[in-house]
Amino acid sequence: MPTRFSLFLMIAAFAVPQTLLMGQSDTTPPTLVALSYAASIDVSAAAQNLAVTSTITDDLSGFNYGYIEFTGPSGQSFNGYFSRTSGTNLNGIYSATVAFPLFVEPGSWTTSVFLYDNAGNSITLQSATLITLGFPGTLTVVDSNPDTTPPTLLGASFSPSTINTSGGPQPVTLSLHVSDSQSGVVFNFTSCVVNANLARAGATASEPLEVWNSNFTLTSGTAQNGVWQATVMMPQYSGGSWSLSSVCLSDAVTNHVSLTSSQLAAMGINPILTDTSAPADTTPPSLTGLSFAPTIIDTSASIQNVTATLSASDDISGVYFGLFNATYYWLDAEFVSPSGNQSVFMQGIYNSPAPIAGSPQAGTWQLHFQWPQFSEQGTWTMNYIDLQDAVGNYAYYTPAQLHTLGFPNTIVVTKPSLTPDGTISSAGGTVDDNSFGTRASVTFPPGLVSTPTSVSIDVFPSPLSVPTPTGFTMPGTYFENLSFNPNLPEPIPAPGITIVLPLLTPMTPGAMLSLYHIDPIVGLAPAMNAFGNPVVGTVNADGVSATFNNVVTFSTVVAYVSTGSVLGDVNGDGKVNCADVSILKSSFGTHTGQAGFNSAADLNNDGTVNILDLFIVSRQLAAGTVCH
Amino acid sequence: MSFGASASLLAGTISVLPATPTETAGQTFTLSVDISGAADLYGYQFDLGFNPAVLEATGVTEGLFLPTGGPTIFLPGTIDNVGGTITANADILNGAVSGVNGSGDLLDVTFEALAAGSSNVQLFNLIALNSFGQGLVETTASSTVTVLAPTGAAPEPGTGLLAAVAALGALVLRRLLRPSSV
Numbered sequence: 067m068p069t070r071f072s073l074f075l076m077i078a079a080f081a082v083p084q085t086l087l088m089g090q091s092d093t094t095p096p097t098l099v100a101l102s103y104a105a106s107i108d109v110s111a112a113a114q115n116l117a118v119t120s121t122i123t124d125d126l127s128g129f130n131y132g133y134i135e136f137t138g139p140s141g142q143s144f145n146g147y148f149s150r151t152s153g154t155n156l157n158g159i160y161s162a163t164v165a166f167p168l169f170v171e172p173g174s175w176t177t178s179v180f181l182y183d184n185a186g187n188s189i190t191l192q193s194a195t196l197i198t199l200g201f202p203g204t205l206t207v208v209d210s211n212p213d214t215t216p217p218t219l220l221g222a223s224f225s226p227s228t229i230n231t232s233g234g235p236q237p238v239t240l241s242l243h244v245s246d247s248q249s250g251v252v253f254n255f256t257s258c259v260v261n262a263n264l265a266r267a268g269a270t271a272s273e274p275l276e277v278w279n280s281n282f283t284l285t286s287g288t289a290q291n292g293v294w295q296a297t298v299m300m301p302q303y304s305g306g307s308w309s310l311s312s313v314c315l316s317d318a319v320t321n322h323v324s325l326t327s328s329q330l331a332a333m334g335i336n337p338i339l340t341d342t343s344a345p346a347d348t349t350p351p352s353l354t355g356l357s358f359a360p361t362i363i364d365t366s367a368s369i370q371n372v373t374a375t376l377s378a379s380d381d382i383s384g385v386y387f388g389l390f391n392a393t394y395y396w397l398d399a400e401f402v403s404p405s406g407n408q409s410v411f412m413q414g415i416y417n418s419p420a421p422i423a424g425s426p427q428a429g430t431w432q433l434h435f436q437w438p439q440f441s442e443q444g445t446w447t448m449n450y451i452d453l454q455d456a457v458g459n460y461a462y463y464t465p466a467q468l469h470t471l472g473f474p475n476t477i478v479v480t481k482p483s484l485t486p487d488g489t490i491s492s493a494g495g496t497v498d499d500n501s502f503g504t505r506a507s508v509t510f511p512p513g514l515v516s517t518p519t520s521v522s523i524d525v526f527p528s529p530l531s532v533p534t535p536t537g538f539t540m541p542g543t544y545f546e547n548l549s550f551n552p553n554l555p556e557p558i559p560a561p562g563i564t565i566v567l568p569l570l571t572p573m574t575p576g577a578m579l580s581l582y583h584i585d586p587i588v589g590l591a592p593a594m595n596a597f598g599n600p601v602v603g604t605v606n607a608d609g610v611s612a613t614f615n616n617v618v619t620f621s622t623v624v625a626y627v628s629t630g631s632v633l634g635d636v637n638g639d640g641k642v643n644c645a646d647v648s649i650l651k652s653s654f655g656t657h658t659g660q661a662g663f664n665s666a667a668d669l670n671n672d673g674t675v676n677i678l679d680l681f682i683v684s685r686q687l688a689a690g691t692v693c694h
Numbered sequence: 695m696s697f698g699a700s701a702s703l704l705a706g707t708i709s710v711l712p713a714t715p716t717e718t719a720g721q722t723f724t725l726s727v728d729i730s731g732a733a734d735l736y737g738y739q740f741d742l743g744f745n746p747a748v749l750e751a752t753g754v755t756e757g758l759f760l761p762t763g764g765p766t767i768f769l770p771g772t773i774d775n776v777g778g779t780i781t782a783n784a785d786i787l788n789g790a791v792s793g794v795n796g797s798g799d800l801l802d803v804t805f806e807a808l809a810a811g812s813s814n815v816q817l818f819n820l821i822a823l824n825s826f827g828q829g830l831v832e833t834t835a836s837s838t839v840t841v842l843a844p845t846g847a848a849p850e851p852g853t854g855l856l857a858a859v860a861a862l863g864a865l866v867l868r869r870l871l872r873p874s875s876v
Contacts (some may be wrong), residue, residue, distance in 0.1 A: 216733050357819070375819055377777070421741025424778035429741055432818060556824045587821070587829025594826040598790040619826050647767055654769050655782025677739035677821050678785050684737070684767055685827070689789030692765045 077174035091579040092440035093405065095189035096181040100122055101134075101196065103620030106206035109166050116205070117296055118146060118162040120179075122154075127184035127440040128155030134162050136175040137207050141236070142320045143256075144170075145414075155184070169249040169318045175205045185440045186408035207381040213248035215322040219313060220329075221244055224339040231302045238298045239287075240264075240277060242313070249318035250289025253279035257322035258314035264298065264339070265311035265327070271350050273458040274311050275300070289318075300339075303383045304457040305346025308339040337617055350459040351380035353451065355657075356473040357674070362532065362584050364480045364547075364624075373434045374399075374412070381457035384426025387419055387433075399451040401435065401477060404444035410435050426456070435477075443481035445531035473675060478531055479586075480622060482524035482547040489520050499523040502568045503609035506546060509564040515554070522549040523566060530622075532590045533671040535582065537633060540625035542579045543567040543612060544596055547622045557618035560596035565614045567625055569605065570679035573612075577605040579625035580633065581614045586621065586676055591672055592633070594619045598685070634686040636667050642686035644693035650680055699706075705822065705830040706731030708800070710742075710837035717807040718842050722752070725815055725826050725837055727783075727800045729759065734793035734824040736763075737786030742771070742803065745813035746778035748841050750862045760785045760797025770801075793825045810843035 100121035107114045116136075122129045135145035146162035151370065153159050176193035197203035221243040229236040242263060244251045255260055261282060264273035281296035300308075310330055316322035330336055355377030363370040378385045401410045412433055421429030447465055452462040468475040488497030490510045499506035506523050524546040534540055545568055565581070581593040581601040592600040595616040602615035603625060612625055636646040653664035658673040665671075667678040687693075708729045717723050727742075737760075742750065750857065764787050771783035783801060784807055787793065803815075803845035816836030 174721060274816075359819075419837050421778075422745070422816055423741070424746060424776075428777045430741075430777070430818070431778060437801065501751050539713075557824075585827070586827050587831065588823065588827070591827045598825060619828055651767070651769060654784065676782070677737055677786060677823065678788050680767065680784065681737055681827050683821055685790060687788045690765060690790050691788045693767055693788070 070144045070194045081348075084114075092124075092183065092185040092495060093187060093407065093442050094125055095182050095187040096122050096124040096129045096132070098179055098181060098191060098199070098201065101179065101201040103134075103202065103205070103459070103608065105202070106208060107166055108208040109168055109170055110208060110210040113165065113167045114164060116146075116164040118148075118164065119531075120148060120160045120162070121158070122160055122181060122303060123157045124155065124183045124296050127187075127438065129158065130155070130182045130184045132160075132179065135178045135180070136209065137178065138166060138171045138175050138314065140171055140321075141172045142171055155340050155561055156270070157515040165248065166207065167318055170207060170209055171212045171214050172207050172209040175207055177205060182656055183217040185438050185442070186403075186410070188407075190269060192521030193241075194225050200389070210570060210679055211248075212320050213317065214230065215247055215317075216323040217244050217246035218250045218334060219243070219315060219316050219323075219325060219330075219333065222310060222313070222335050223337045227338065228340045228342065229300060230342045231304050232345070234302050237300045238300055240280070240293050241293055243293050244315055246317045246321075247290065249321075250568035251292070251294070252289070252318045253282040253294065254316070255279060257316035257320045258324075260312075260314065260539075262296070262313050263311045264308045266304070267307040267309065269306070269348065271460055271462075272348075273460050275308070275343070275458060282573075293633060298410060300341060301383060301457045303343050303345060303347040304600070305341045309336060312369050325373070334656065342517045345382055347382035347455060347457045347459060348381075349381050350461040351378050351385045351453050351455045352461060352464060353378050353453055353471070356451075356468070356475075358474055358477060360587060361476070361589055362480060362530070362586075363437060364477045364482065365437050365439050366481055366484055367440050369439045372437070372442075374433045374435065375430065376433060377430045378453055379428040379457075380426065380455040382427075383459075385429065385431075386454055386456040387431065398434075399435075400499040401446040402449045403479075403572060405442060409449070410441075410446070437477075437479065439599050440482075441479050443479055446477045446479060448475035452458075468687065469674070470519065472657055474673060476531060480526070480530065480547065482522065482549060482622075484522045485550050486520040486525045489518050490515060492516050497521040499525060501525065505566065505568040505608070506544075507565075507566040508548060511563070514558065514563070518552045521556070522551070523547075523551070526622075527532040529570075530584075532584070532674070535590065536666065536669045536671045537624060537631040537635075538580065538628055540627055541570060542625050542627040545624045546620055548620050557594065558596075560616070562596040562618040562646070563617040563620075565617050565620065565623060566606070566611050567603075567614070569610050569612060569625065572609045573627075575605050575609055576577050577606045578603065578628065579603050579612050579614075580628055581617065581625045583620050583624075584622040585619075586624065589672065591619075592682060593617055593623060600685075626686070632686075634669065634683040636669070636683065639664070642683060644687075644691065646683050647687075647693045649677060650683055654680070698714075705733040705735065705824070705832060706797075707835060708738075708740075708817060708820065708822075709835040710817065712837065713835065714838050714840070716840045717814045718840060719807050719809050719844050719860050722804060723807065724802050725839075726757065726802045727817070728757075728798065729799040729800055731830070732759075732793075732797065733830070734795065734826075735760065735817075735830065736793035736801065736823050737784070738820070738822045738828075740786040740817045740820040741781060742780040743818060744778050744805070744815045744817060744839075745811065747776065748807070748809055748811040748813040749778075749815070749839060750775050750808050751780055751803060752806055753804040754780060755802050755804075756785060757798055757799030757801045759785065759796075759852045760794060762798070763794040763844050764789065764791050781819075787825075792824075793823065805839070807841040810841050812823040813841070815839060832844060837865055839843045855870040
């Protein structure tokens with residue numbers, strides 16, 4: 067039993083190195099080093115292009131993209147994206163061109179700069195900040211003939227006004243009669259991302275049908291007074307009464323107006339589209355299954371892909387993930403980093419993937435996420451998942467709801483520094499961690515490697531968010547990543563290597579711990595020794611480290627404190643035999659929350675009874691055992 | 695450099711065979727799930743997906759390959775002919791023995807061809823383990839089953855595929871404009 071003083075020393079020894087253990091991780095946004103452009107422009111007689119030059123740096127992942135935006139006194143705005151003219155994405159010279167058309171408003175415009183790096187970090191530098199940093203923060207615009215009035219909506223209509231989509235999607239033309247003085251109406255992304263939204267009467271959990279600017283064309287008149295039309299493909303089974311829930315209009319100098327349904331009604335503009343489809347789909351889809359693979363990734367060397375397998379059902383129109391002609395719906399989901407500053411969206415939403423099993427009414431899909439290199443270390447949480455059907459009914463799942471349903475919603479990003487702590491030759495030897503010393507080391511036997519091999523030992527500052535396996539109380543050691551260059555073949559040939567891990571808190575010398583490793587494919591699993599058995603180690607005499615011998619599978623490792631049960635003993639009778647296999651088989655393939663799920667059979671405690679649990683049991687059976 | 699010191703272990707290809715069979719509605723036929731290039735394969739688990747409007751699964755049996763390594767624990771999976779899945783098919787060796795190497799038949803699935811059409815039969819949620827419990831990376835190949843109508847029956851109409859390429863930019867822009875908090 068340590069004295070209070072020695073215990074204090076031990077705790078201090080654990081605490082001090084943590085700041086050294088963070089490793090490479092890009093959590094800072096790019097830096098604006100220089101910025102210049104002309105102090106004023108005059109658009110009285112002609113449109114002007116403003117040339118901008120800047121220098122941008124980034125510490126690790128590199129500058130990805132950014133833009134400069136100028137905002138006029140009433141809110142008119144124009145921007146230009148940076149393009150590199152020399153240097154690298156870590157330190158480069160960039161130019162941007164901002165086009166100012168005729169009729170923009172005069173006065174002092176404010177400047178904003180938006181910068182994003184490849185890891186997803188971003189920064190917005192507003193005018194005051196730019197000035198504080200010594201950069202220009204305003205632009206003087208001269209114009210003797212400005213346009214400061216937004217467009218006016220004079221009328222709207224659907225043609226035809228009655229359809230029946232029970233046999234399939236039906237086209238409908240939406241006409242908007244719009245006027246604007248001077249600069250004229252435009253349909254682009256600058257001010258109005260969506261120009262019109264159609265909502266179904268009485269639908270509470272239904273996304274509006276969105277009509278985008280690219281669908282509108284001028285069919286009569288001029289930009290100053292004309293009729294613009296867009297074709298909307300109404301989805302099958304979209305029965306009900308549809309109306310305009312909002313309209314957004316902009317002119318060429320970005321004067322814009324957004325009209326709500328009540329404002330439209332007050333203007334006497336309230337066209338109705340009636341779909342007589344029977345049946346009509348008014349029920350949102352339902353998420354019935356969700357899993358991710360892998361659940362632990364390392365982005366220190368490259369981007370990493372994660373596949374989501376999702377099962378869902380919808381009663382009539384079916385689950386829909388992609389675009390639908392002029393309008394669109396999608397399944398969307400977002401993972402957010404521990405700090406909240408980085409996020410990852412689902413990939414491949416542009417083409418609705420076909421189900422890999424079943425049908426849109428009851429199917430299974432595989433979807434993809436991609437983490438940038440140097441992503442923030444730690445546990446990323448799925449912020450939401452938005453599941454929709456083909457007519458826009460949606461089900462929005464929060465993290466709490468996903469948890470209640472028993473679905474996973476986290477991905478762990480590890481970030482080893484990969485900084486070598488030493489080199490081992492063909493003669494073998496020991497390498498100690500530069501931070502933890504002898505409490506974190508690796509020992510190679512002679513002949514294991516034929517060429518000098520560098521060893522990188524990275525002790526993670528905090529435990530990874532992986533479930534503690536069944537039969538164990540908690541991690542007894544830090545998580546530690548071991549990297550070798552050149553890589554070693556796995557499993558390592560007998561007799562394997564010896565690993566020493568630092569304990570999280572002091573333990574009694576001689577106490578036993580079970581070693582686990584994080585497999586890049588299957589996740590947390592028992593580490594195996596050269597004899598084909600799970601590795602069990604003991605706490606060293608110092609009480610602050612534990613030694614594990616003959617290890618042949620490793621990568622990221624951690625050791626757990628046992629509750630005293632036998633590994634693989636599902637029924638708790640102290641033995642591992644066919645009775646345990648029988649129990650495990652009866653709940654095989656089930657997940658947390660499902661009927662038949664047996665937590666005792668979920669030996670790795672990942673929420674699913676599967677082959678990883680069965681491996682733990684089958685490996686403990688005597689060779690030749692036949693279980694019926 | 696890979697995750698830690700652990701490189702992903704490439705270990706063969708798992709295929710649903712034959713790759714492009716043609717059947718007639720009403721017929722019963724069998725597809726096999728075969729592995730080639732296996733290295734120390736100790737156990738596996740996967741799900742199978744198919745189009746339930748075209749096929750109906752009627753049974754799953756263990757193949758001959760894994761039992762060459764010793765006694766096994768085989769789970770034939772759960773058939774769902776509504777959702778078009780056979781989930782949690784699994785097979786694993788017993789005891790501290792080595793896995794099997796080479797090529798062979800992992801399991802066989804019997805289907806009934808229901809109606810004219812086409813169905814992919816593909817693996818997903820695959821987990822393959824070696825005798826050290828390490829995950830093996832397997833390449834997978836699906837089968838595309840074509841079912842013909844019985845002689846004299848009219849073929850079913852195909853399904854059209856709609857695309858909306860024009861909205862892609864708009865979609866990206868909407869994401870860029872999405873508020874950071876939802």
